[in-house]
Amino acid sequence: MKVKVGDVVVPGDIAEEISRVKSETKCVLGPGLRRFSENVIVCKSGIFRKKNPNTYWVDSHQRKYIPVRGESVVGVVVNKSGDIFKVDIGASELASLAYTSFEGATKKNRPDVKLGDVLYAKLKIASLDMEPELECVDSKGKQSGMGVVADDGFLFTCSINVVRKILSPKCPLLKTLGKEIPHEIAVGMNGKVWLKARSIKETIALANAILATEYITNEETNAMCCRIIEALQEVN
Amino acid sequence: MAAMAEDQHVLRKMFCEFDVLSCPDGSAMKYRNRSCLRPNKLIIDKACVEAVYRPKVGQPRVADKTKEKMIGNTCSSAILSTLYPRTSVSIILQEMQNSGGLMACAINAAYLALIRxxxxxxxxxAAVTCGITKDDKVILDPDLNKVKDCHTELMFAFDSIDFNIVAVDSSGQYTEEQYQKALSLCKEASNEIFDFYRNLVKKYACCI
Known part of the structure; x- marks a missing residue:
């Protein structure tokens, strides 16, 4: 079946529009699209999107994280062997993190990382054929918000769409809730979210609010935020 | 009689619900099943696709293992396994109720989970079942009562591009003519299942 931008697509559909793009101009194919001889074929189900001038992709539902270089992720330390930590970031394999990739870490001055600690880190190496590798420093060797997060707080997993949604500038959720409920949050592109508010009640309310945004629009999100804030004020 | 003729060429109504299970990467309840990517068995250059079929009661037997193999093969024909090297895709199917056409249903459910x-x-x-009755009529998607009248059951699976046959499962005796008739009937009906898939995606994609 031939599809247009904005349509609901399933694998096997032909994106005819892309074939018509002039051969001199540059065209970017995002996730969910692949070339097959003359045509561009859809390989994921979702909504077909376009960004000018010539960037195309398919917005689809996904829970499994596939590592991408440079993305920030949240993970749990599950193993410590020699000078490498193994971190569960929800991908098909554990990611490795060298102890020297922390701010100010040297051979003598080891970072204090225990099993079960939650980390906010960036993917240094991500390739389909290799184990992903993490780092907790930016290009200047500074921490810049990365590293082990506080001992308390709440870690939960949601679908990758939810993460993309709450991080998009259009989504009012964290802005609105942040004004009324002060909280710390680390959102990983792998669908793991670490959250800490003043009390357990507030933390649970925030976590539920994030999970609920999956199937609602931005306008509905605003209304939901107001309801949550009111409810929390009543409880307190 | 008219009502019966109509009956013969209509698929039973289908229902599906996504995300019934919280842990796997995609789940669909048509007959409940789920799929997940995890490195269980490894093939270096592509994903290893395996299906696990659990019957309603008891341990899986030889017949269930055959089903597993067939579902696994049908699914691996469509998955772009080279995009996922060193991973394995497990499709776990749990039978909850059998009202005829179990094999077709299992394949459709596996695909719904993969979509999700x-x-x-x-x-x-899309897989469609049809039966050939004792008086040599071909009926589409027979339920358990109608299966009793059938001496032969045929299951066809079609791809969504050219409607080529991906898998065939048959039991019983049939002539070539009957086979062709059943094939054309199932091919027509598979359109309905593809529409069902698309509508489901639409329903869940509204707020991405």
């Missing part, structure tokens, strides 16, 4: 998990595929597959 967001794995890259070449095409979709």
């Amino acid at each position: 998990s967001g794995i890259a595929m070449k095409f979709l597959v």
Whole structure:
């Protein structure tokens, strides 16, 4: 079946529009699209999107994280062997993190990382054929918000769409809730979210609010935020 | 009589619900099943696709293992396994109720779970069952009562691009003519299943 931008697509559909793009101009194919001889074929189900001038992709539902270089992720330390930590970031394999990739870490001055600690880190190496590798420093060797997060707080997993949604500038959720409920949050592109508010009640309310945004629009999100804030004020 | 003729060429109504299970990467309840990517068995250059079929009661037997193999093969034909090297895709199917056409239902349910998990595929597959009755009539999607009148059951799976046959499962005796008739009937009906897939995606994609 031939599809247009904005349509609901399933694998096997032909994106005819892309074939018509002039051969001199540059065209970017995002996730969910692949070339097959003359045509561009859809390989994921979702909504077909376009960004000018010539960037195309398919917005689809996904829970499994596939590592991408440079993305920030949240993970749990599950193993410590020699000078490498193994971190569960929800991908098909554990990611490795060298102890020297922390701010100010040297051979003598080891970072204090225990099993079960939650980390906010960036993917240094991500390739389909290799184990992903993490780092907790930016290009200047500074921490810049990365590293082990506080001992308390709440870690939960949601679908990758939810993460993309709450991080998009259009989504009012964290802005609105942040004004009324002060909280710390680390959102990983792998669908793991670490959250800490003043009390357990507030933390649970925030976590539920994030999970609920999956199937609602931005306008509905605003209304939901107001309801949550009111409810929390009543409880307190 | 008219009502019966109509009955013969209509699929039973289908229902599906996504995300019934919280842990796997994609789940669909048509007959409940789920799919997940995890490195269980490894093939270096592509994903290893395996299916696990659990019957309603008891341990899986030889017949269930055959089903597993068939579902696994049908699914691996569509999955772009080279995009996922060193991973394995497990499709776990749990039978909850049998009202005829179990094999077709299992394949459709496996595809729904794969759609939900967001794995890259070449095409979709729809499976349709039909039966040949004792008086040599071909009926589409027979339920348990009608199966008793059938001496032969045929299951076809079609891809969504050219409607080519991906898998065939048959039991009983049939002539070539009957086979062709059943094939054309099932091919027509598979359109309905592809529409069902698309509508489901539409329903769940509204707020991405």
